[in-house]
Amino acid sequence: MRGGLLYLCFFIISFSAFAQHRQGQKTYAQFKKETKNLKEDTNKVLRYLEFAKTLEPPDSAMAVIDAAGPLANKLNYQKGINLINYLKPQKIYAQFKRESKYLKEDTNKALFYVSAADSLLGAPQFRDTARIIEIKAKELAYKLNYLRGIELSIRSEGFHAEANMNLPVALRYYREAVKMAESHKSYLDIHGKYPEIYALYNSCLNIYYYQADYPNAMDVSQKGLSVAGQLNDKEGQAHYIDQIGFIYQKQDKADESIKYYTQYLMLANEIHNRMMVADACNGIADDYLLKRAYNTSIAYFFKALNIYEKMHDGERLDGQRLVYKPDRIAYTLFKISDAYKQAGNYKQALHYSLAVVNIINSVIYVSNPYDVAGYYINTGDIYQSLKDYKQAAFYLNKGLSLARSIRHREDIRDAYDALAKTYAGQHKYDSAYIYSTLHTQLKDSIINEESSTKIAGIQARYDAERKDREMAARNLIRNIFIIALGLLVITLFLLYSRYLLKQKNKYQSQVNKQQTVLFNAVVSAQDNERKRIAQDIHDSLGSVLSAAKLNLSGLEDDKSRFTNAQKEKYETALGLLDDASSELRNISHNLMPATLLKLGLIAALQNLFDKISVTGVHINFTAHEVKDRLEEAIEISIYRIILELVNNVVKHAGATDVTVQLIKYPSYINITVEDNGRGFIYDQTAAGTKGMGLNSISSRVEYLKGTMDIDLGKGTGTTVMIDIPLDGNTNIMV
Numbered sequence: 001m002r003g004g005l006l007y008l009c010f011f012i013i014s015f016s017a018f019a020q021h022r023q024g025q026k027t028y029a030q031f032k033k034e035t036k037n038l039k040e041d042t043n044k045v046l047r048y049l050e051f052a053k054t055l056e057p058p059d060s061a062m063a064v065i066d067a068a069g070p071l072a073n074k075l076n077y078q079k080g081i082n083l084i085n086y087l088k089p090q091k092i093y094a095q096f097k098r099e100s101k102y103l104k105e106d107t108n109k110a111l112f113y114v115s116a117a118d119s120l121l122g123a124p125q126f127r128d129t130a131r132i133i134e135i136k137a138k139e140l141a142y143k144l145n146y147l148r149g150i151e152l153s154i155r156s157e158g159f160h161a162e163a164n165m166n167l168p169v170a171l172r173y174y175r176e177a178v179k180m181a182e183s184h185k186s187y188l189d190i191h192g193k194y195p196e197i198y199a200l201y202n203s204c205l206n207i208y209y210y211q212a213d214y215p216n217a218m219d220v221s222q223k224g225l226s227v228a229g230q231l232n233d234k235e236g237q238a239h240y241i242d243q244i245g246f247i248y249q250k251q252d253k254a255d256e257s258i259k260y261y262t263q264y265l266m267l268a269n270e271i272h273n274r275m276m277v278a279d280a281c282n283g284i285a286d287d288y289l290l291k292r293a294y295n296t297s298i299a300y301f302f303k304a305l306n307i308y309e310k311m312h313d314g315e316r317l318d319g320q321r322l323v324y325k326p327d328r329i330a331y332t333l334f335k336i337s338d339a340y341k342q343a344g345n346y347k348q349a350l351h352y353s354l355a356v357v358n359i360i361n362s363v364i365y366v367s368n369p370y371d372v373a374g375y376y377i378n379t380g381d382i383y384q385s386l387k388d389y390k391q392a393a394f395y396l397n398k399g400l401s402l403a404r405s406i407r408h409r410e411d412i413r414d415a416y417d418a419l420a421k422t423y424a425g426q427h428k429y430d431s432a433y434i435y436s437t438l439h440t441q442l443k444d445s446i447i448n449e450e451s452s453t454k455i456a457g458i459q460a461r462y463d464a465e466r467k468d469r470e471m472a473a474r475n476l477i478r479n480i481f482i483i484a485l486g487l488l489v490i491t492l493f494l495l496y497s498r499y500l501l502k503q504k505n506k507y508q509s510q511v512n513k514q515q516t517v518l519f520n521a522v523v524s525a526q527d528n529e530r531k532r533i534a535q536d537i538h539d540s541l542g543s544v545l546s547a548a549k550l551n552l553s554g555l556e557d558d559k560s561r562f563t564n565a566q567k568e569k570y571e572t573a574l575g576l577l578d579d580a581s582s583e584l585r586n587i588s589h590n591l592m593p594a595t596l597l598k599l600g601l602i603a604a605l606q607n608l609f610d611k612i613s614v615t616g617v618h619i620n621f622t623a624h625e626v627k628d629r630l631e632e633a634i635e636i637s638i639y640r641i642i643l644e645l646v647n648n649v650v651k652h653a654g655a656t657d658v659t660v661q662l663i664k665y666p667s668y669i670n671i672t673v674e675d676n677g678r679g680f681i682y683d684q685t686a687a688g689t690k691g692m693g694l695n696s697i698s699s700r701v702e703y704l705k706g707t708m709d710i711d712l713g714k715g716t717g718t719t720v721m722i723d724i725p726l727d728g729n730t731n732i733m734v
Contacts, residue, residue, distance in 0.1 A: 031064070045072045045080040049087060061091045089123035092116070096133070105140065110149035113137035117156050131160050151180040155200060162203070171207045174200055182223075197227055198236060199320065205243060214247050221247065235318050238267040238276055245283055254290040261287060275317045278307035282332060285339070294343040298336060305332045330359045334375055337382070346385045353379040357395075373403040373411040381418040384425065392422045413442045601635040602626055602662075605642060609660070617650055618657050625664040630726075637700055638662075638671065638724065644697050645673045645720055653677025653718065664726075668706075671722040679712050 031051055038044045048068035055061040065088050072080035096116040103109040114137045120130040134156040141149030158173030181197045201224040208217035221243040228236030245260030261283040268276035285300035308328040317323050333356045340349035356375045376399030383392035396419050403411035416439035423432035562570060602623050609619040629635070642660060649655050655677030663670045701708045706724040 040071060042077045042080060045077055046083075049080065049083050052087060052091070062088070062095070065091065085123070086125075089120055089126045092119050093126060093129065096120075105144075107144060107146045107149060110137055110140045110144065110146055111152070113140065114149065114152040114156055118159065130156075134160060147180065151177050152196075154180065155203075158203060162207070167207050167210065171204065174203045174207070178204065198224060198239070201227075201240075202320075209250075212250075214251055218244065218247050234267060234271045235273065235276075238264055238271065238273070239318055241267065242276075242279065242283065245287075249283070249287055249290065252290060254287040257287045257290075258284060273317075274307050274311070275315050275323055278304040278328070278332075279317065281307070282335065285335065289339055289342065292342075294339055298339050301332055301336045301339060305329065305336070308332055326359055330356045330375065331371065333359070334371075334378060337378060341378075341382055341385070346382055350379070350382045350386065353382055369402055369406045370408050370411065373399045373406065373408055374414075375399075376402065377411055377415045377418060380422075381414070384418050384422045387425060389422050389426045393419065396422065409442060409445070413439060416442060600629045601639060604635075604639055605660070605662070608643065608646075612646065612650065615650065617655065619646070619660060620657065621660045621662075623662040626662055626669075630669075634704070634724070634726075637704055638669065641697055641700055641722065642671060642673065648694070649673070649675045649677060649718075653679070655717070666726075668726055669724045671724070672719065674717065674719040676717045679716050679718050 138153035161170035248257035265280035380396030
């Protein structure tokens, strides 16, 4: 899982160390020359390792150790492999001590410490040392406020907790590191190559798989797929599509799993990664095995096997994982054997199972001991099904012995079950009972442990869901607060707007009231002034003209003595005095009709209409229920309104008939003026009217708190209807 982070070489050294390194390289070159023609055997491995023990500086020794490793694996030389696993961390730690003292307290030193801790963590004898280095790395990262270093040190703490099988703590560290990596987009590893966040996601996935926590595993896989998409990393996308398919498979959802493994296969072909192609074929084969489609399953297993048989000794599956030919061939043959066994074809199952046994007996680097134990037990179980109990017992005991050495409880359980059946088949019921009891006890124990693991997984999911609910609740409260605040602001704005509108209306009402009072005063003043002027003209100027005519008429007796020219002037003077008197009466009447003041509104209107009818416009006037005199001011205003309406008809409408109707109701007086003229458009006329036009009429109606409706149209005549209240609510100033 962390192979790409282990056994890193360190290159930050002083000048003197560099000189020693050059000398070491020369010594190593001489050593390679001396050992070039040596036989590829265990002695060569030992000679490499003996030379590496004494070689300085440590990084030169590391080069020698790395050269010895593949040869030891190839020779199945367990002693050499053990020596390498013991010597390599020693050299790594020696190199760490040597080079760390020359480093400044900066971010490079923090990364150096993290890398060293990860490299030593795989060696049990240096696990505590690795922990101390992790702590130093974390302290330095926090001191420098180096987010990348903090994230990597937290991740290293997760590695340490996982190595000690403290999975809940490890998972907590991994998730914290993931959160930091996602927050500052720190996707690449220490060397800027493989996306570091993939390793963090994969570490989380391993624990989720162990806990059977597939919902969280799915969440992590989806995140990984999203990051791979952002990086346009087709290989990373293929890896996480593979994980999603595996998750569905573990939940027995074969059809969904096949969809994702098919995508995985297509993407693997697109990027020409044959190891992924073979891996996808194995995944699809496992899905068809779940569906009991044995022939289809076996066909896909053979596709994978064909690819593995053509691969090199070792090839990369992706940026972090390296797969080996013997391991992959053995695993795929085992799966073929299992498929035949499930199909009931035990002879074919045995054939491929024995092929696996031949591989693991011929090379050391085939797989981990967990898989090897399973291979032996599978072979023994097939022999048991074929009733070859001797061979069954041989392979089952071999697998059981290996499983016990590595404490693999599932393999031990399966071996107990198969041995119980084997001894029962041989009628050795005592032994069968013993192994059956052991199987039952261990099975119950595993079930309990699995239950505990599932409970832990459920608890972890519950905790995650609870945190999600708490976060959702906090978000809901925040959203409610924001909405409430927004509503409050809107409400305050509306209230303030309403207040401003009320103030505006109040101000407008006051202005209107003031305008009404002002108009009332102006109209009253005008009417009073007209009344006074009309009275003055009649009383003074009228008297003067009458006296002048009387005096001039006194010359009538002397008229016979006038010459013709004088007679003509005399007659002209009398005519002018008559015309002046007549015009004076008209002016006085227009200013304030005497009939209106003396006889009232109806008589004044009738007199007015009689004069207008002489002009050729026929006026039909009717008055209903107007028997008593009204207030003088109301009579004057109504007279002025009707006068202006009739004058407009005479001047502008081209009408021949006009109907004027005056009706008194208990609470108001209705005025209707209707003509048969050409009509007009009110807005245009009103806009262009000056003086006592419709605007003046409208103002007088508003002044009396009345209403006016105009029914008009071009060529259809005009009807004006006005209602004047008589309830005492008018604005009349008496």
